[in-house]
Amino acid sequence: MAINTVTGPIETAKLGKTLMHEHLLIAFPGWESDTGFENMNHRDMVKVCVDKVEELKSAGFTSLLDPCPNDLGRSVDLMGEVAARTGFNIICATGLYHHHLGGMPYWSMKLAYDPDGEKILTDLFIKEITEGVQGTGVKAGVIKLATAAPPFTDYEKTIFRAGAKAALATNTPITTHTDAILGDEQLDYLKSLGVPAHRIVIGHCCGSPDHDYHMRIVNGGSYIGFDRFGLELVRPDEGRVESLLKLLGKGATNQVIISHDSVWCWKGRMLPQSAIEQMDAGGMSMRFTRVIAPMLKKAGISEAQIETMLTENPRRYFANETIPHAA
Numbered sequence: 001m002a003i004n005t006v007t008g009p010i011e012t013a014k015l016g017k018t019l020m021h022e023h024l025l026i027a028f029p030g031w032e033s034d035t036g037f038e039n040m041n042h043r044d045m046v047k048v049c050v051d052k053v054e055e056l057k058s059a060g061f062t063s064l065l066d067p068c069p070n071d072l073g074r075s076v077d078l079m080g081e082v083a084a085r086t087g088f089n090i091i092c093a094t095g096l097y098h099h100h101l102g103g104m105p106y107w108s109m110k111l112a113y114d115p116d117g118e119k120i121l122t123d124l125f126i127k128e129i130t131e132g133v134q135g136t137g138v139k140a141g142v143i144k145l146a147t148a149a150p151p152f153t154d155y156e157k158t159i160f161r162a163g164a165k166a167a168l169a170t171n172t173p174i175t176t177h178t179d180a181i182l183g184d185e186q187l188d189y190l191k192s193l194g195v196p197a198h199r200i201v202i203g204h205c206c207g208s209p210d211h212d213y214h215m216r217i218v219n220g221g222s223y224i225g226f227d228r229f230g231l232e233l234v235r236p237d238e239g240r241v242e243s244l245l246k247l248l249g250k251g252a253t254n255q256v257i258i259s260h261d262s263v264w265c266w267k268g269r270m271l272p273q274s275a276i277e278q279m280d281a282g283g284m285s286m287r288f289t290r291v292i293a294p295m296l297k298k299a300g301i302s303e304a305q306i307e308t309m310l311t312e313n314p315r316r317y318f319a320n321e322t323i324p325h326a327a
C-alpha cells in the first residue's frame with residue numbers, strides 16, 4: 001500500500017526505521033506579534049533540519065512523521081526541501097491543535113457563525129490529503145488531533161468529528177496530542193465515530209506514570225505513543241522507561257510507538273534559551289538511539305522488540321493492517 005510523503009507516494013514496506021513524532025518547525029499562534037528579535041531565516045532552518053536528518057540516517061532511520069497541525073506553523077515547503085535534499089521520507093499532517101494553544105480564535109468563530117463550519121473543516125482535511133496543501137501538491141499522510149487538560153472541549157470534539165470523517169473518507173490514519181491525560185477518552189470518541197482503533201496513535205502517553213491509564217489505551221486496541229523521550233522538562237526518561245517496561249511486560253510490544261517530539265526550529269522565542277539548550281543537550285531525536293535503547297536492553301528488552309517498535313509498528317499502522325496480539 002502506498003502512502004503520502006512530502007515528496008510523493010511511497011510503499012509502506014519502504015518506510016523502514018521510523019520516528020513517529022518529530023518536528024522540523026513549530027510556531028505557536030501569536031509568534032508574529034513578537035517583533036522583539038530576529039527569527040531564523042528559511043535557509044538556516046533548512047540547514048539545521050538537514051543536519052538533524054543526516055544524524056538520524058547515520059543511526060539507520062529512513063523516515064519520520066512530522067505531525068505539526070495546520071495551526072502550529074506547519075511548513076510543507078521546509079519539509080519538502082529537507083526531504084528532497086536528504087532522500088529521507090517525511091510524512092506531514094493535516095489537522096488542528098487543541099482548544100488552548102492552537103488556532104482556536106479563528107476556527108471557533110468560523111464554527112460559531114458558519115452553519116457549514118464543520119463540513120468546511122472536514123473538506124479542508126480531505127483536500128490536504130487528496131489534492132495537497134494550498135497548491136503545493138504536498139499531500140498529508142496523517143490527521144493530527146489534540147486535547148490538553150480536561151475537559152475534552154466541544155471545540156476539540158468538533159475537530160475530532162471532522163478528523164474522523166476525513167480519516168474514513170480517505171483511509172488515512174490519525175495521530176493525537178495529549179497532555180498525558182484524556183487519551184482513553186480520545187480513543188473512545190474516535191471509535192464511536194467509526195475509526196478503527198488500529199488506525200489511531202494516542203500520543204504522549206509516556207508523560208503519565210499511570211499504568212492503568214496506559215492499559216486502558218492498549219486494551220482499547222490503538223497504538224500508544226512513547227513519543228517524548230528526552231523531554232525531561234515534562235517527565236524524566238527514567239520514569240518513561242519504567243512505564244514502558246511495565247507495558248512491554250504485559251505483551252504490548254506491537255502497540256508501542258517511539259519518538260521524541262523534538263522541535264528542530266522555532267518561530268518566536270516562546271521558550272527561554274535555557275530550556276532549548278537543555279533539550280538539545282539530551283540529544284533530541286537521537287535520544288532513543290543513544291540513551292533509551294541501551295536502557296531497555298539492559299532491562300532485558302530484545303533487539304527484535306525494539307525493531308518492532310521502530311519499524312514494524314509504524315509500517316503496520318500506515319498499511320492499515322490489524323495489530324497481531326503478542327504471544
Ligand SMILES: [Zn+2]
Nearest residue numbers: 021023177261
Ligand atoms: Zn508534537
